[in-house]
Amino acid sequence: MLLAFAAFIFNTTEFIPIALLSDIGTSFSIPVDKVGIMMTVYAWIVALASLPLMLATAKMERKRLLVGVFTLFVASHILSAVATSFGVLLIARTGVALAHAIFWSITASLVVRLAAKDKRTKALGLLATGSALATVLGLPIGRLVGQHLGWRASFALIGVLALICLVIFWKILPNLPSRNVGNIKSLPDILKNTPLLLVYLMIILIVTAHFTAYSYIEPFMLNVVNFSANFATWILLMFGLAGIMASILFGRYYERMERSFLWLAMMAIALGLSTLFLSSDMSALWVINAFLWGIGATTISLVLQIQVLRLAPKATDVAMSLFSGIFNIGIGGGALLGGIVIAQMSLIHIGHVGAAVALLAMLAAWAYTRRLA
Missing domain, CATH: 1.20.1250.20 (MFS general substrate transporter like domains)
Structure with a gap:
């Protein structure tokens, strides 16, 4: 606690x-x-x-x-x-x-x-x-x-x-x-661990996809969808509440539905990003979209953490330090990509570009599950 x-x-x-x-x-x-x-x-x-x-x-x-x-x-x-x-x-x-x-x-x-x-x-x-x-x-x-x-x-x-x-x-x-911390000598083993490298690839791609849009979600809601400031705040709160729901669902059902959690989380994020540009007349749909997207974003982090810990049991801290570093590369990369999209294209397209990156993450997930099969 x-x-x-x-x-x-x-x-x-x-x-x-x-x-x-x-x-x-x-x-x-x-x-x-x-x-x-x-x-x-x-x-x-x-x-x-x-x-x-x-x-x-x-x-x-x-x-x-x-x-x-x-x-x-x-x-x-x-x-x-x-x-x-x-x-x-x-x-x-x-x-x-x-x-x-x-x-x-x-x-x-x-x-x-x-x-x-x-x-x-x-x-x-x-x-x-x-x-x-x-x-x-x-x-x-x-x-x-x-x-x-x-x-x-x-x-x-x-x-x-x-x-x-x-x-x-x-x-x-x-x-x-x-x-079970590991040391610099653990790195060659980690670099030879193909499933673990695929997990890291999934991390950087899906986090980049998420933050391409999420970094700019408030101005998107205010300036593109024309939501009021108060409604935009409620959407952000809904996103956070979805994270809590995701952690509850993960704790109860993950061990019984391990592989399903990975795919459902990926699809929730991709769906949330691809449907970001919706009419302001669809407020209820926006709430549902934010909730599902939020569940996916929290769930994927948990699923991939579990995979890293399982794939590197003798060097957990080295593996998790790489997880943390790669996750933050995704945060910075997503914010940077979103900024480029806004500057070169339009704020409208941050969800579309994020969804495209999420599809690449799903390809990495497909390769990962095939490797473990």
């Missing part, structure tokens, strides 16, 4: 700039599009740092490592809250990204390790719930705090919550010696 709350905090801070871009830009007198570089910088630092940092900390006792990660996280949020320039804020966000890189490299394997053998799938589902709640509760709360107390207060609040986690981790977690 505590690791799920920690996941909530980490996912909230990764995406909180989305809700605070205008306020931060006004504070430092810079345009919103330049403030948005925080998202790209964050994602690419996580992508580049995940494996090197995991290898550098491979032999560290996990409890101490987790406490160290949260110490850096808290300190970076303090710096964010008192930043005197946008450059200082970027430095602070770099610290948060480095903490993020280590946290997501070790967390899934820690959850599996700490859970009872027959509860591991449900434990991962709970971790996903924490992640999903970041969009349902984290972003709206962060936005409300920012509106009433300023954007600095939002970062300060995240820092306080992380400090509470740090203290609890220190008091209740047992010592957790490094185990």
Whole structure:
């Protein structure tokens, strides 16, 4: 449960700039599009740092490592809250990204390790719930705090919550010696593991597909479909609630419908993207679309995490650090691709291009399932 709350905090801070871009830009007198570089910088630092940092900390006792990660996280949020320039804020966000890189490299394997053998799938589902709640509760709360107390207060609040986690981790977690982490010598084995490489290919393709559209979903709803700001907010909340539903369904049914989950998640994302351009007269259909898309997005992350852990049992942290890095390459790549589509074509086409990339992900999934057959 505590690791799920920690996941909530980490996912909230990764995406909180989305809700605070205008306020931060006004504070430092810079345009919103330049403030948005925080998202790209964050994602690419996580992508580049995940494996090197995991290898550098491979032999560290996990409890101490987790406490160290949260110490850096808290300190970076303090710096964010008192930043005197946008450059200082970027430095602070770099610290948060480095903490993020280590946290997501070790967390899934820690959850599996700490859970009872027959509860591991449900434990991962709970971790996903924490992640999903970041969009349902984290972003709206962060936005409300920012509106009433300023954007600095939002970062300060995240820092306080992380400090509470740090203290609890220190008091209740047992010592957790490094185990099944792997090292640089594990990389050749991973690179020879064709099914695992296909999983990584699926990750980068489906995450890129998702974020090609999701990064710009709010302006799409407001400017293309002409939804009101309030209705657009409800759609985003529905997307987050779908993530919670996905984690519940995953915990209950995944072990009985393993292969079906992969294909259903892929199809839900592809369908959500391909039907993005709908009339504003179809509000009910938009809600259904967002719900199914949200279920698919959360489910695919869980399914692929499980596959990575199963395919690399002797080097889980190396494999998961690569998962985290590749996932963030997908986030940054999707946002970049979506921006190119908007600049070269039109905002209308972000769903179409995202759906095309999702079809490539489905081809990779087909190759993966054939390989395992």
